[in-house]
Amino acid sequence: MTDSTMARYTPSTIGGWSYQVGLYLYGQYLVYQRTHNPADLAYIKSWVDRFVDSNGNIGQSFNNLDSMLAGRLLVIMHHETGLARYKTAATKIRNRLNSYSRTSDGGFWHADSASRAHQLWGDGTFMVNPFLVEYGQEFNDATYANDETTKQLVVYGSHLQQTSGLLRHAYDESKSASWADPARGLAPEVWCRAVGWYGMASIDVLDTVPANQPRRAQLLTILRNLAAGIERYQDPATGRWFQVVDKGSRPDDWTETSCSSMFTFTLSRAVEKGYIDPHYATVAQRGYQGVLAKVSLGSDGRTNLADISIGTNVGNYAYYTGRARATNDFHGLGAFLIMNEQLRKTANSGSPAADGVM
Template identity: 35%
Template structure:
C-alpha cells in the first residue's frame, strides 16, 4: 500500500510540476504565427512523442506531419531547439538496425509511411546510418503493398481494393522524395499513376470535387454499386490530396512524362477550392459537397490544408496568381475564426474534426450524418501542422 501511495504522490507531483511549467511559459505575440504555433505545441507537449495527444510511444502520420512542419520553421528561422525537438522523436523511435518502435511493415498501411518524410532531413544533418536504414525499411513496404488492377496502392491491407485520398498524402510524397534522393527515376511513373488513378475514380462530374474514397470491388456498403465511390467529398480528404500534389511535385522532374497530368489535377483542385470557399468567412466546410447545409460546419484542418496548397502552388508557378486572393482571404479567416490566444500568449487552433474514415469496426458508413457528428477538438495535429505550413508560406510571401 505504501508503494502505491508513493507512486500516486509522485505522479500527482509530476502533473503539478508540468502544470506549473505550462503556466510559467509564455509565447511572444511579436513572433511570426508559424513560430508562435510551434512554441505553443512544444509547451503543450514537452516531449515530441506526446504530440497527437499520445500517452505512449506511437509511430503514425500525425507526428510526421507536425514535426516536418516544425523542421520547416527551423529551416526558415533557425533556433536549434526546434531541430532537437524533432530529433528527439526520431531518436526515441529508431533502433540501430533501422527498425522503428511500433511500426509493423506487415500491416501494409500507407498511414505508417508519412512520418518517414522528416527522416530525410534528420539523416541529412546527423549522418546517423540508423535513419537511412529506417528510410529503406519504409520504402521497402511499397514492394509488398497490395494494388488495384490499375496499380493504385490499397490504403491498408485491412481495406482491400480501396484507395482513399488520405492515402495518397500518406505514401506518395515520401515515395517521390525517396526516388529523388536515391536516384530512382524508374519510380516516377508509378508515383504519378497513384494520383491519376485515384483522380479518375473519385472525381464527381456533377460537382467537380473528389470524393473521399473508391472501392474497386464495389463490395463495401459505403461504395456506390456502379462507380465504387463513397458518398461525399470530405473536406480533409481533399485537403490531404491537395497537399500531396504540391509536395510530391517538388521531387518529380519537369521533363517526366505524366507530370502534366498532376498539374492538370492540381488546377482542378484549386478551381474547386475557390468555388466552394465560403463567401463570408473565406473558410471551408467539413463536407464540401453539402456546404452550408444544416449541421455542417466550417472546419479548420481542411481550411488550413487548402490555404497551404494554394500559397505553395502559386509560389511554385503551378496555378495562376489570381488564386492569391482566395488564399489570403482563407488565411485571414483562419486567424479570425479558428485561432485563440490565452493570457500567456499560447495559441490554439479550434474546430478540427478529430478523425473520419470508412468501413472498419464499428462500421463507418460515410453518409452525411456520419461526417458531421464525428468528434471536434482543438489543437489536432491535422490542423496544427498545415497551419504552420500555411503560415510559413504567408510569411515568405510578405517578407
C-alpha cells in the first residue's frame, strides 16, 4: 500500500499540510519502523521539508486542531534526525495551545474561530493529543503534555460518551450550532470516524502517560465502555462498522472502511496492553478480516482500498449516509496502515486474506 501510494504521488503532489496527509504519512512511518525501508522515511522527510525551512519556520497559524495532526511528523523527524529545526517548528504548535480557546471546562475548541466557537468534535482528540503527548516525551515537556492530553480526553468523553459507550460526533457548549440539541448541545448522531479518532487518541495517550497519571483510571473507564459499544454494533455479516454506528439496520447505512480500521486497531492494542478484556481480540480479528475484504489489486498492480467516507462535518443521519464513498482516500489509507501494523502481530499468518496484505 505504501509503495502504491508513493507511486501515485510524489512528496510534492501528495497534498499540502493537512491532517489527512499527515495521518497517511504517520501510517507510512509505522511501516518504516518495521521494514526499515529508507525510501519510506525519505519520502516523509521530503514532504515535511516542503513546509519547514532551515530555521524551523513553518507557515501555519495553527488556529484549528486539524492543522496540528501533521505536527506528529515534526516530532518524528526530530527523533530520526536530531535536527533542531523540527523542534522549532513543533514548538510553534505547543506554544499555540497556551492561547488557544477552550470551553469553560477546558476542552480545546475544534477551531479557534467564530464558526466553531465552543464546539468539541470527537475528531479533534486525535488531531492534537497524540502529537502533544509525543512532543512531551521528545522534548522533556511530559509534565504538561501528560496532564493536558488526559484532561482533554476526559473532558471530551464527559460530553460525548453515551450510555451505549459510543460517542456522539460533537458538542456545542453554546448550544447555538444548527446541529446542536437545545438541551444538551450534542450532535444528533454517532458518526463512526469521530468515534474512531477518539479511540485511537485514547490508546496513544494511555500508551505514553505513566501508570500513576491522575486521570488514567477515568480514561480506562471511558475506553472500556467504548469497547463494549464497539463490540455491540459490529456488523455480524462483514465484521466492519457502519457509517452511523448504531443504525446499521437501516437500508441506507453502509459499512465504512476507515472507522472499521480505527476500531480494529483500538480494540487490538487495548487488549495487548491489558486495558480491556482479552475477548475483544476476537472482535478485532473479525474487524481486520472485514477491512481486508475491501483491499484489492488493480490492473496496474497497485492496491486499492474501497468505501472510505470523504471528509465530513457535523450533520444529521441523511448527511452522513449520503457522503461520497471514496477509494484510496487518505483517511482510509492512514487508518489501514495503523491497524495493519498492529494486527499483523496477532493475525493468523496462514490465512489467505492476511497473506494478501502482509
